[in-house]
Amino acid sequence: MDNEKLNLPQYDIPDDMQNVVAITTLDRLYNWGRRSSVWPLMFGLACCAIEMIAAQAARYDMARFGMEVMRPTPRQADLMLVSGTVTKKMVPAIVRLYNQMPEPKYVVAMGACASGGGPFKEGYNVVAGIDKFIPVDVYIPGCPPTPQALIAGLIKLQEKIDKESLKKVRWYRKGPDAVEIPVPILGPDLIDPRRSAEIKQIAATLAVKEGAS
Numbered sequence: 001m002d003n004e005k006l007n008l009p010q011y012d013i014p015d016d017m018q019n020v021v022a023i024t025t026l027d028r029l030y031n032w033g034r035r036s037s038v039w040p041l042m043f044g045l046a047c048c049a050i051e052m053i054a055a056q057a058a059r060y061d062m063a064r065f066g067m068e069v070m071r072p073t074p075r076q077a078d079l080m081l082v083s084g085t086v087t088k089k090m091v092p093a094i095v096r097l098y099n100q101m102p103e104p105k106y107v108v109a110m111g112a113c114a115s116g117g118g119p120f121k122e123g124y125n126v127v128a129g130i131d132k133f134i135p136v137d138v139y140i141p142g143c144p145p146t147p148q149a150l151i152a153g154l155i156k157l158q159e160k161i162d163k164e165s166l167k168k169v170r171w172y173r174k175g176p177d178a179v180e181i182p183v184p185i186l187g188p189d190l191i192d193p194r195r196s197a198e199i200k201q202i203a204a205t206l207a208v209k210e211g212a213s
Contacts (some may be wrong), residue, residue, distance in 0.1 A: 036066040041077035046084025048111035048144040055147035073153040074100040083110040086127045088190040091107045092183050096136045099180040103171035109136045
């Protein structure tokens with residue numbers, strides 16, 4: 001147990017009781033447990049996934065941060081590492097996987113492509129950032145980011161977890177369960193159901209203009 005992260009700084013524990021007694025809050029204890037056992041989803045899209053695999057290997061050893069268990073199923077994961085180019089064909093699968101992950105869950109956009117489209121941003125089949133469809137907690141720049149950059153991003157995620165409160169996080173709020181993100185529809189183009197009202201309005205405006213002409 002790391003007392004520096006768990007103990008409240010305003011309380012002094014005698015030297016002979018160090019690593020035996022901890023004075024803390026429920027939030028701090030809960031967050032300490034979660035930050036120390038983040039389970040990433042084994043999910044690679046393109047070249048950034050090679051660096052993600054390297055970060056898991058012995059040289060960089062992500063197990064030092066409690067992240068050694070790469071899960072093969074979203075039901076057992078609480079972190080999605082979106083590593084690589086996000087194509088329109090892949091977005092519906094990503095959203096489905098995100099919806100299947102239990103709360104609390106987090107998303108890290110690894111690399112320029114996952115963060116904003118990267119060098120393929122103008123491509124007809126590439127999405128300019130996965131945050132257009134699912135919420136992102138940490139962005140890691142690079143093309144591709146190094147394993148050290150990925151580890152630095154994961155440490156930022158741990159720092160974000162440290163600041164959360166059981167009273168404020170969405171998964172412990174009273175009321176109806178969180179609504180799942182609608183899965184985008186892949187047709188001639190990628191359609192986000194959340195923009196259906198906007199799309200209908202634009203279509204109606206174009207129809208009026210065509211009728212007037």
